[in-house]
Amino acid sequence: MTEHVTTPASAIGRVPPIAEAARRDIPAFVRPGDRLMTIGGRRVPAVSGLTLANVDPATEEPLASIPRGGAEDIDRAVRAAQQAFTDASWAGIDPDERGRILFQIAAVIDEHADELAAIESHNMGMPLMMTRHMMAGVAQIYRHYAGWPTKLYGHTVPTVGNRLGYTRKEPLGVVGLIWGWNGPMPQLALKLAPALAAGNTTVLKPPEWASLTTLRLAELLESTDLPAGVVNVVTGTGAEAGEALIRHPGVAKIGFTGSTATGKHVxxxxxxxxKRLTLELGGKSPIVICADADLDAAAHGAAIGFLAGSGQACTAGTRLFVQDSIREEFIDRLVKVMDTFTVGDPFDPATRMGPLAARQHFERVTSYFEIAAQDGATIRAGGKRYGDRGFFVAPTLLTDVTPDMRVAKEEIFGPVGALMSFTDLDDAIVKANQTEYGLAASVWTKDLSTAHRLAAEIDAGTVWVNTHHEMTSGPMPFHGFKQSGIGGEGGFEAMDAYTRTKAVLIAL
Incomplete structure (x- = not known):
């Protein structure tokens, strides 16, 4: 029987137990060996022959290697995508047919959901229960956008009597997609599904640390009626493959998810x-807990807000603002909830927090513990590595934080919450907006007026009330304000982002 260990937030603990029984059926695709990219419907290595190693972040054991693609590989992929676009095998087909193929993609993902979830968990460390949940949402995103090809309407324009004016919605051409390692399949789906629905062809550059699910998805797409060259995949580093993609003159648009610093470079x-751009970037999201909130629900919601996915989420609620009168009571409840976030092997059913995705990132996150102490913050819980194998970090809560501290300003991207307090709603609004980011926020209150006021005045693209991290599978828009991005994903706005509008005027 696998041992289940609940890890106190303040513990450093021993090595997290590895769920050997759950790991017996390791997908063949993640086992050591060289995987191949997909260009023009063919599986190919990088022109250079070079590869990049992958490791399981829970065990630090080797996984399959990926091709180290470069500028020449990107050029081949863009040319294949251009050919697929100009020969009308995709953009020129009946919109109903395009929708039918998107439904096929959703069905293939459903059929192989367990395999894809397991690959994702091996590759980037997210608990299997979470990756399975994500795969269901991924399939739903493709189903949602499968309905759009037949609804890309133009409109007629009022003109003088001997003129006819109308507009057409057209695809852009070749779209380059680059996204993050902290939830590869959902992030890809929110880009690829609308891009395909609009009739574009694509070149995908998956995240260097978590490319395996994308490579496997490309293989699975061969069983659908998607024409060759519509989806091309080039793996590699951002500095090589990613840079070549954003610079390629044959690419009409870049859809990017990543850090704000990299987004500015893109x-x-x-x-x-x-080039047209959609940039979904970083965040330092506030969680505002009012004195009238259901404190148990708020404590659970706040813990999920900054601990889900080991805090590796752009929407993570890492700045917690608690009304003065309930501060200590709320901290006590929050720490108790944090103690239930079992740290361990992603394949153990009891695990609620897996490892961070890579050693480089692990070292960056843990460096903030010393930074916090030097700046005068108190490590109320956690603040340590968990175990001595894998990239595990204990759930961490910092108190006595002030808005000028680095831990309150910088995106840590790990399971670290910085707790501060506020006096009244005016103070809460000022402090919540005291950041260069504007991606998301949550508000916890029983008062409807308070909820609507804070939702209106917090400067963020998404504001949740009495919940956090709750995303839809396509219908709701997801936009970042300020340094958190340009444009957005989800909703009908995504179709505008992947189409262009042409005006036609005819003299009758």
Whole structure:
């Protein structure tokens, strides 16, 4: 029987137990060996022959290697995508047919959901229960956008009597997609599904630390009626493959998810030839807990807000603002909830927090513990590595934090919450908005007026009330304000992001 260990937030503990029984059926795709990219419907290595190693972040054991693609590989992929676009095998087909193929993609993901979830958990460390939940949402995203090809309407325009004016919605051409390692399949789906629904062809550059699910998905797409060259995959580093993609003159648009610093670079480079852009970037989201809130629900919601996915989420609620009168009571409840976040092997059913995704990131996150102490914050819980194998970090709560501290300003991207207090709603609004980011926020209150006021005045693209991290599978838009991005994903706005509008005027 697998041993289940509940890890106190303040513990450093021994090595997290590995769920050997649950790991017996390791997908063949993640086992050591060289995987291949997909270009023009063919599986190919990088032109250079070079590969990049992958390791399981829970065990630090080797996984399959991925091709280290570069500029020449990107050029081959863009040319294949251009050919698929111009020969009308995709953009020119009946919109109903495009929708039918998107439904096929959803069905293939449903059929192989367990395999894809397991690959994702091995590759980036997220608990299997979470990756399985994500795969159900991924399939739903493709189903949602399968309904859009037949609904890309133009409209007629009022003109003088001997003129006919109307508009057409058209695909952009070749779209380059680059996204993060902290939830690869959902992030890809929110880009690829609307891009395909609009009739574009694509070149995908998966995250270097978590490319295996994308490579496997590309193989699975061969069983659908998707024409060759519509989806091409080039793996590699951001500095090589990613840079070549954003610079390629044959790419009409870049859809990017990643850090704000990298997003600014993408913006600068892509603007040289006026590429269209969607940038979904970083966040330092506030969680505002009012005195009238259901404190048990708020404690659970706040813990999920900054601990889900080991805190590796752009929407993570890492700045916790608690009304003065309930501060100590709330901290006590929150720490108790944090103690239930079992740290361990992603394949153990009891695990609620897996490892961080890579050693480089692990070292960055844990460096903030010393930074917090030097700045005068108190480590109320956690603040330590868990075990001595794998990239595990204990759930961490910092108190006595002030808004000028680095832990309150910088995106840590780990299971670290910085707790501060506020006096009244005016104070809460000022402090919540005291950040360069504007991606998301949550408000915890029983008062409807308070909820609506804070939702209106917090400067964030998404505001949740009495919940956090709750995303839809396509219908709701997801936009970042300020340094958190340009444009958005989800909703009908996504179709605007992957189409262009042409005006036609005819003299009758």
């Amino acid at each position: 913006h600068e480079v892509a603007s040289a030839d006026l």
